[in-house]
Structures are given as C-alpha cells and as structure tokens.
Amino acid sequence: MDEQLDNDLNNRIREVFDNFEDPSYPSADEGWLLLRNKFPEMEKKRPVARLWWASAAAAVLLFVGAGLWLLNKPQQSQTTASAPIKKAQEQATVADSSSLLATKQNSVIKNSSDALITDSSTNNSLPASKIQTGKLAAKPVIPAIANGNNPAYANTITKPVQQPLTKAAPDTNNSKPNPAQYAANSTTPVAAGSKASIGMPVIPAKSTNGVQQPAPVVNAPQYAVVSPVTNASKSVVASTSANNNTAPVSSITQQAKGPTQPKANSMEALFASESKTPKPDEKYTDDKKVRFGVYAATFFNYSKGSSNQVNAGVGFSSDIKLSKNIKLSTGLALAQNTLSYNSNTAPLNYASAAAKPQALAGSYDKENLFSANAAFPVLKNYNANLVGLDIPLNLKYEFNPQKNDTYISAGLSSGTFINEAYTSVYGYTPSSIAAGASQQTTDETTRKNFNGFYFAKTLNVSFGVGYPIGKNNRIIIEPFLKYPLDGLGSQQLRFGAGGLNLKLNFTSPKK
Amino acid sequence: MHPPLGITEDEIISQCKTGSLKYQEMLYKLFYGYAMGISLRYSLNRDDALEAVNDAFIKVFNAIHSYNIDRPFKAWLRTIVVNTAIDRRRKDLKFQLNVDLDNAAPLSSNVGTVDNLNVQDILKLMKELPAIQLTIFNLYEIDGYNHDEIANMLTIPVSSSRVYLSRAKERLRKMLRTETQNHG
Secondary structure (H helix, E strand, O other), rough: OHHHHHHHHHHHHHHHHHOOOOOOOHHHHHHHHHHHHHHHHHHHHHHHHHEEEEEEEEHHHHHHHHHHHHHHHHHHHHHHHHHHHHHHHHHHHHHHHHHHHHHHHHHHHHHHHHHHHHHHHHHOOHHHOOOOOOHHHHHHHHOOOOOOOOOHHHEEEEEEEEOOOHHHHHHHHOOOOHHHHHHHOOOOOOHHHHHHHHHHHHHHHHHOOOOHHHHHHHHHHHHHHHOOOOOOHHHHHHHHHHHOOHHHHHHHHHHHHHHOOOOEEEEEEHHHHHHHOOOOOOOOOOOOOOOEEEEEEEEEEOOOOOOOOHEEEEEEEEEEEEOEEEEEEEEEEEEEEEEEEEEEOOOOOOHHHHHHHHHHHHHHHOOOOOOOOOOEEEEEEEEEEEEEEEEEEEEEEEEOOOOOOEEEEEEEEEEEEEEEEEEEEEEEEEEHHHHHOOOOOOEEEEEEEOOEEEEEEEHHHHHHEEEEEEEOOEEEEEEEEEOOOOOOOOOOOOOOEEEEEEEEEEEEOOO | OOOOOOOHHHHHHHHHHHHOOHHHHHHHHHHHHHHHHHHHOOOOHHHHHHHHHHHHHHHHHHHHHHOOOOOHHHHHHEEEEHHHHHHHHHHHHOOOOOOOOOOOOOOOOOHHHHHHOOOOHHHHHHHHOOHHHHHHHHHHHOOOOHHHHHHHOOOOOOHHHOOOOHHHHHHHHHHHHHHHHHOO
C-alpha cells in the first residue's frame, strides 16, 4: 500500500517538476538586475587583481633594488667620499698655481717644486716617483705634469721647470712648507683633512729614505680608485697596477723614465698599458655589444576626454651599442591600457557608439525585452580595456656611459593588442522612462583578439638614471612618456601613457 | 520561455561564449524559470532560490566556454543549479544530519488525493521536510541521482542516504494523509 502511494506520489512529483518553470516572482528582469550587481563586479576583479600583482611586483623590485643599492653603498662611500677632497685640492692647486703665476719669475724653481708636489697630491697617483731624491724626482716629473688633467696648469708649469729641473730637486726636498702652504691656501676644512690623507704619500718622499718609498706607491691604486677622472692618474695607475705593487721604485722609475722618451711613444705606451689593464674604478664597464634588461612599469593612460587610469606592464629590453654614447634600444612589453569616457567625452572616432543606441533599442524591441518603442537608450559611459604587446624602437643617448647610466631616449613603438574589450554602458533618459522604459542600464561588450598590427604609431620619450647593483647589474629608474601619433586598436582610440619604468639591466660576468 | 524570434538557443549560447552581455541576458531570461523551478525545491524560500539561481548563472557564464554545445544545455544547467543550491544549504544539511532519523511514524495511504496535487501543494509538503531529507528526496526521486552519487555529493554514508530517503517518503505520506483528512 505504501509502495503504491510512494510510486504514485513520486510519479506525480516528477510529472509536476520535470519541466516546471517558475518565472512568477521574482521576475526574470528583477533576477537579471540582481545578477548584474554581482556579475560585472566579479568580471572587473580580474584586471584589478592583475594590476595589483603587477604593482606588487614593481614594488618588490624597487625595494630589492634599493636594498641592494644600500648594501653596496658602503663600498662606494670609500671610493666616493674622497671626491670632494680631491675637488677641494684641485681648487687649492689652482689657487696655488695662480699665486705661483702672481709671484713671477724669480721664484720659479721653488714654485715649480710646489707645483710638483701639488700636482702629485692632486693626481694622487705617483708621489714617490715625483718626490723622491733629486735624481728620481727630477726626471720623471715633467711628463707627469705635462699629462696632468689641468692643461693650463701644466703649461704654465712645465715650461719654466724643464730647464732648472735638476736644481729643483733639492728644493723639492726642502719644500716642507708646501703642505702647510696647501693648508693655508685651502680655506675649507675638507682641504685640511685632505692634507692629512692625501699628504701622506708626500711625507715619506721628503725623507729621502728609500725604505719608506713603497708605502705611497701601495697607496697609489687607492687614490686611483678615488680619482677616475684625470687621465694622468688613470694612465699612471694603470701602469702601476700593471706592475707589481711590491716593487715600486724600480717600476715607477721605469714608468717615470718612460715619459722622457718622445711624447708620442709614451702616450702610446700608456694607452696600450691602459687598455691591457682592467681599471679598478670601473665596476660597470660598458663594453658589451648587447645588454638585456627586464622592467616593470606603472603608468597612467591619458586620452582626450578620458579619466586617467592607473595601469601596469612588464617587459624586457635589449640595448644594442651603436657607438660610444648611442645605443639602439628595443624589446617587448606587455601592458594593460584602460580608458574611461563619459557620455560627453566619448571618443569621436568611436562612431559606432553613437549609432548603437537605436540599433540596440531596435534589437531589444524585437526581442520584447524592453517594452517602450519610444525609449532609446543613450550612451552613458564608454570603457576600453586593451592588453597590448608593444615593440619599441628607441635611440638612446648616454651622457657618460663609462661612469653612469644616465640617458635620454626617444623613438617609436609598434605592436598589437592581445585583447581589446570595449564596453558601452547605455542608460535611459527621464523621458524614455516616462514613456514606459524600465529604468535600467545595459552594457554591451565587444571583444577582439590580435586585431591587426600597428606600426610606429606611438612616440616614446624617456629619461633614465641607473644605480649599480653588484658588478654586472644596474637598476634604472626611467620616467617615460608615450605620445600617440595616431589612433590605436580596432576603435582607433588615440591614447598615450606616462609613468615610471623600474628596469633591471644585467650583463653576463666578464670572463 | 522561448528564444527571441530569429535566434536559436545554440546561437545565444555561442554568443555567450564571446562574452556578450546582451546574449547572456537573453540566456538568463530564457532559462530563468526552469532554473528557479529546480532551485525552489532545494531552497527555503524564493529569495534563497533566486540567489542560488544567480550564483548558478554566474558559474554558467564563467564556464560556458567549456560547455559542449552538442550536449543538452538544460541538463548542464540543471546540474549546476542543483550543486549550487546544495552548496548554499550545505551548512544546514550538516546541522540537521542527525535529526529526525527515528521520529517518523508509519503512515496509512490515501492514494486518491495524489493526482490532485499541484506544484504549490507539493512544494508545501516538501518544505515540511528536514533539509537533509528534502535534499535527498529531490536528488533521488526528481533529479535522478543514485545513492552513491548522493553520498558523494553530501559526504555522507550511502546507507544514510537510503535511510533519509525512506524517512522523507514516510513523512510525505504522513503529511499527505493529514492534509487529506483536514480537507476531507
């Protein structure tokens, strides 16, 4: 009995529910509106998530770079701290030389010996060879001065010194007041400190004790690290470091004697030795033909009528060396671009947007989804979301590639869009609502993938400053601007971008 | 509800795969009643049923690119709606898992009233069932799942599924008899 009731009941329930539809309450329209409160939000979360991750990656990269840079900073401080000292000494030297010029000819020998000491401490390179005994100091000094980094100074000194140089040597030994004169000439406390540090090599030289001579020579490479600018110091350091530091006198003497040969030969020898010897001050050499880098970008998209939207991108770059200062920079970047126009500022070239309302109204009328024939939806908002592949081709001018990575760059970009999504949000005017239209908005999204390739439609301008990370890597902060030369994407939107690239340039270690 | 004139169900589904909101709206409205009919059987009330339906449609829109258009869409939608509705009530199901196993009393039958039951009557009767019994009755008797599948879905032993179904039937018989006596 129960089984029969169960069967009858089950059959009846299946019969009732098998194709049961219940659109009574809430209605499908109401249900759809409720769904739209959730569904677009869920759809929009993805770009936000991507943006968040990209920004987080850029931030992490920035912090890692800053951390490494700070870790690297103490080493740099040793090398860079004495730069002001050297500068002060240069000023003192110039002041001293001007005083020399002012005291005229009668004190030529003494002043020239002052100049020798001054120059030796200025170049920070070869104090022992210059201020040794009279024999050692006399001969090699001349080319050292002649090759000095201050041509005017060298010219004023070398001419009067050349002949009485042998006489000048003993004066050099007696030139104890010279450091003091230094201190007197230099008014800044830095110069006084420099006397203590830089004058060190001078003192043993005055003692004419050959045993003490290696000390300043050992110091010589340190000074060379300090002062990479002057050619004279570089060349002398190069030659000094090429030789063994523990055999300073003979080697330095040889080096010092070298310049007594014809000038052209000495320069060639110096340059040759320089090219053979690695420079200790150049941690980040620029001799690679191609250098690669990766970067994360955070930027604003701008377009006429669109509110600025924050976006992010990533990419890699390769710099191909064309000449000493000029490089060809190219690469590949993946970036998201979003634009948001309101009804008054929708892009003019989006002609289809203006034509959409009537077509949309017609289609909805046909589908009986909207009741009022007189109700035409109007464009309320227009959003574009484009994920693009960008291939830049820029010329990069580096101001001083040997020293740092400061550069300006300009060029053009080509590329394509992996995904284009254009969303038009339509709403109803009060008159339409009064005419019977339900008060709701509707979106229409158009998506396209890889819709054509644009060529050289964006102008790129950027400026970069690099900071070393280790011996081979460099982190670069690069503000950039992309200016549209023509419309982009399937809707030919003319938009640009401006922001900041955080770039990590890396080179393979030297073999 | 029928598709708009000139557009087939397959075309709507194909357009939904491109992400067109317009066609997603069409699809929603086309199958809204059907989905609500399923969801109502598993839910406490209409609001709850509507939320389950909307959650199910969001899943449909997000996963429609993987839908094989050769299969009947209704069956696919039905599976999603059922699972979504059960997920929403899973907490209730666990809470009531051990209730009412021994409360059912034997019922005498009154077969003559069954054919007169309409949707609202049946829904009214079913809402009197505990959630776990209601769910298992729906799954087994109406949606065609077997006890193994139900046990997997609800993470209960197969034997429990059988017991709960039996108890649900007993309770329905009892309520049906009571209703008949009240109206008789």
